[in-house]
Amino acid sequence: MTASGLLKRLSCGVCLACLSGLVQAVDLSPYDVVAPVTGVTAGSVQAGHRSIQGDVDFNGVTLGSRIDQHNVSVRIGRSAEVRGFPVYAYATLSYIRPELGDDLAGEPLTGVRLRADEGLSDLGLAAAVWPYVDRDNGRFVGVAAYAILPTGQYDASRTFGLNLNPGNNRFAGVIQTGFHQRLGDSFDWSIAADAAFFEDNDRFIGRRVEPGTQEPADPARLEVEPYLSYQTTLAWRAQSALSLAVSLYADRGGESRVDGGDWRPAINRERYGLWALVALSPRTRVNFSYKSTINDRGALELQDNVQVRLIRFF
Numbered sequence: 648m649t650a651s652g653l654l655k656r657l658s659c660g661v662c663l664a665c666l667s668g669l670v671q672a673v674d675l676s677p678y679d680v681v682a683p684v685t686g687v688t689a690g691s692v693q694a695g696h697r698s699i700q701g702d703v704d705f706n707g708v709t710l711g712s713r714i715d716q717h718n719v720s721v722r723i724g725r726s727a728e729v730r731g732f733p734v735y736a737y738a739t740l741s742y743i744r745p746e747l748g749d750d751l752a753g754e755p756l757t758g759v760r761l762r763a764d765e766g767l768s769d770l771g772l773a774a775a776v777w778p779y780v781d782r783d784n785g786r787f788v789g790v791a792a793y794a795i796l797p798t799g800q801y802d803a804s805r806t807f808g809l810n811l812n813p814g815n816n817r818f819a820g821v822i823q824t825g826f827h828q829r830l831g832d833s834f835d836w837s838i839a840a841d842a843a844f845f846e847d848n849d850r851f852i853g854r855r856v857e858p859g860t861q862e863p864a865d866p867a868r869l870e871v872e873p874y875l876s877y878q879t880t881l882a883w884r885a886q887s888a889l890s891l892a893v894s895l896y897a898d899r900g901g902e903s904r905v906d907g908g909d910w911r912p913a914i915n916r917e918r919y920g921l922w923a924l925v926a927l928s929p930r931t932r933v934n935f936s937y938k939s940t941i942n943d944r945g946a947l948e949l950q951d952n953v954q955v956r957l958i959r960f961f
Contacts, residue, residue: 672876673793673821673841676934677892677922680789680827680837682733682777683726689737693720693956701947712947713748714763714811724773733777741768743813763811766800769819785829793821803850803866809947810851817869818846835882843901845871851905867906874901874914882922894920894938916943930960 699714724737745763775791799814806812825839851869876899882892896918902910920938927933938952 672843672874672878672896672898673791673823674894674896674920674938675825675837675839675878675880676936677837677880677882677890677894677924678827678835680787680825680839681785681835682780682782682787682789683735685726685728685733687726688961689722689724689726689958690961691720691722691956691958693722693954694718695720695952695954697952698950699947700950701945712809714809715746715748717744717746718742718768729776733780734775736772736774739771739773741813742766743768745811745813747811762805764800764802764805764813766813767798768813769799769815770796772796785827785835787825787827789825789827791821791823791825793823795819795821801850803852806852806869815848816850817848820844833884835884836880837882838877838879840875840877843874843876845873847871870904872900872902872910872913875899880920880922882924888926890922890924892920892922892924894922896920896938912945914945916945916949917941918949932958934958 695718697716697718699712699716701712702709718741720739720741722737722739724735726733726735728734742765744765747763772794773791775789777787777789779786779788781787795815795818797814797816797818799812801812801814801816803816821841821843823839823841825837827835827837829835848869850866852866876896878894878896880892880894882890884890898914898916898918901914902912904910918938918940920936923935925933925935934954934956936952936954936956938949940949943949
């Protein structure tokens with residue numbers, strides 16, 4: 648079997664991507680919807696950088712904002728078979744270091760210096776099952792469930808209008824389904840959709856300060872409506888140890904409000920991703936990805952997102 652063939656068979660599906668403070672989709676890597684072989688353990692380390700830029704309404708003042716988030720993630724997972732169906736489960740944890748830019752970096756018109764905190768993110772758990780597997784024709788249908796537990800570092804004083812903590816202080820869950828189809832000898836196509844649901848965060852300061860002071864008001868409640876995401880990927884096996892891919896994403900929903908106030912506008916954006924998957928050996932590979940936004944009609948725009956992930960199968 649070629650390195651590319653083993654890479655595809657060992658592609659232990661589903662990739663949990665969650666940045667604290669933002670409603671975000673579960674972006675899949677190419678071949679993630681391919682059912683893994685049974686009895687494989689996968690460990691990975693990922694380094695990434697993401698930029699968010701736009702305007703934030705802080706206590707009635709509009710601030711030009713930029714947030715750069717640097718993160719390192721570790722993940723461990725295991726494939727198995729349950730009643731004849733392939734399954735895969737994993738746990739993931741990140742260390743996040745944010746940097747504030749533009750008006751957020753100083754002490755702007757508000758007179759309050761905003762601070763971002765670095766530390767461990769919320770723990771992510773995932774489990775996937777493939778109810779339909781046709782390896783001969785390269786056709787797969789998978790269903791995954793994700794749980795994000797509020798274990799990350801969190802300080803309510805760092806939530807002025809947006810969350811500047813590594814953690815989110817709330818439970819979240821995602822349900823996702825995907826379809827994968829091999830196209831001839833060199834191409835693979837996949838499509839997926841997911842829905843995310845969020846518990847209320849009852850320790851969210853929001854954009855409020857005590858009248859006549861710069862002291863935070865009592866913690867408010869942050870509510871976030873369900874969030875939908877759709878994605879499709881076309882992958883090309885350029886050679887036995889190299890695959891290139893392009894992805895398109897559409898994100899919708901996720902309206903939010905603080906303390907029963909007006910609902911903020913829904914997320915409404917389209918993104919793209921470029922991928923290179925390199926097999927260093929039959930059991931070791933490196934994934935490179937670059938993602939950015941085609942059109943973002945929100946106040947905060949997702950910009951450059953660069954990730955490098957080293958994966959080892961055991």
